[in-house]
Amino acid sequence: MLSSYELRVVIAAGAYERACRTSTLHLLNPADFSPLPPKEDDKKALIAMYEQRMKPDKPGRPVYEEARNRKSKCPMCGVGSVRQVDHHMPKSIYPYLAAVPINLLPICSDCNFAKKDKAPTCYAEQTLHPYFDDVDDDRWLRARLITRSADGQAFEAKPLDSPANWLIEFYVDPPESWDTGHAERVRQHFKTFKLADLYEDQAADDLPGIEGSIEEAFQAGGAPDVRAHLLGLARTRARQYKNSWMAALYEALADNDWFCSGGFRQVAAG
Template sequence: MRVADLKKRLQESEGQVVAAGKDYVEAAESATLHDLDVNDFGLPKVKTSEMVTVYSGRMARKKSPGRVVYDALILAARDGCCPLCGQRTVSTLDHHLPKSLYPALAVNPLNLVPACSDCNKLKLDVVPSSAEDQTLHPYFDDVEGQAWLRARVVETSPAALQFFVDTASDMDEVLARRVRAHFKKLRLSFLYASQAAQELSNIRFRLLDIYASGGAPGGQQVQQHLAAEAESRRKANVNSWQTAMYSALASSSWYCNGGFDAR
């Protein structure tokens, strides 16, 4: 760094940054990030604005010394897909706990989550006041062990889908509330309904062909096709909107028996 004074103060703050990182990991592993006191994550020798600048200028900026870490985190997202919404393309890093309030975590890789710009904006710089206020953390929260994303068919012309959270009774209640809060805060019902509307339009002609192909009753053939599509997607991602969508379609006798052609 060219600013010798800031470099010196950062070096002197190293122990505090490391300690703050350890406290953060312990809280994340026990789902108690909401219990952390923001006053414990300031750095007496470094201003918050300076830590924000260290992140933006020395890590996020292209060709900066820390950019290699930034890029590695961006590329860590599976299929380049935002882990917060599971749909849009990763384009930035989100500070799980905001850098403006937790400056000691500003450049901590475990506090930096690859995300799309929309999810990054929707999360906002908010301090969680309770466990359910905290959005899901892709590095520490495992919610893929059971299906919780569901959909229902809306019998309109054209057909539509509504997405909602339906957690299993054996899921930890706090985690279940967090899943619902995450779903609501990031407006995932609207995102998935929009994507599903396009998919419904894309599969219409294929379903018409299946319905009219002969053999077993058309509705039965359509149902079997949709059920197979749902199972294929379930094996890839149990809680994708595609899994929820095809499962709902396969379960709707109205849709299978011609609702797919409602216009």
């Protein structure tokens, strides 16, 4: 029975690749990628075929392993370790793509859970495809250090101030050369995978570890040396990955007079 769908799968794979290359996945009609409703059992069989053939020691396992081993770090967030393989277009909606290699992406457990079985309904809802969408030529990830008073109001803390609390906020800041649609896709990706929360958690873990080197810079030359030290860290991280959350973090800290003038001690204390 499943062999009768071989040609349809090949046609579907071609249509999918063209849509990936032209960022038109939202225009794909699910009806063209699945047996008709009266053949619901065939749809289930196509999905089951993927699940069965990708198991260890099964014929399709090398395809699964190749997808999972493409990256060691999750390409969706850049933080988590790849543990799973995800369907960029969900197999529950597009079963003809269930075993198509370019629809199988390496992913960490958290990002796989966050994405769920969602399909884009408009251009902006298309999350980034690591095989086709390269957004790392331009800088788009930024961060800022926000200080708050006791009543919760944000204010620009000055040197020697003691704000009631603080937070690091990560956000998408697309370059002016991007068109609106491209920028919205990156924002959608950022939102879908909850990258702001993820990077804030990473920053909270990272800051205590760099307090010692910041203190040394401060003792050597005050705020200017702290700023230079942080910018050096940012450049190092950006050389490896332009939109590294660490590059964005260190630049934001270097840009904050309160932090560089001693506020780093309060931040490191949590």
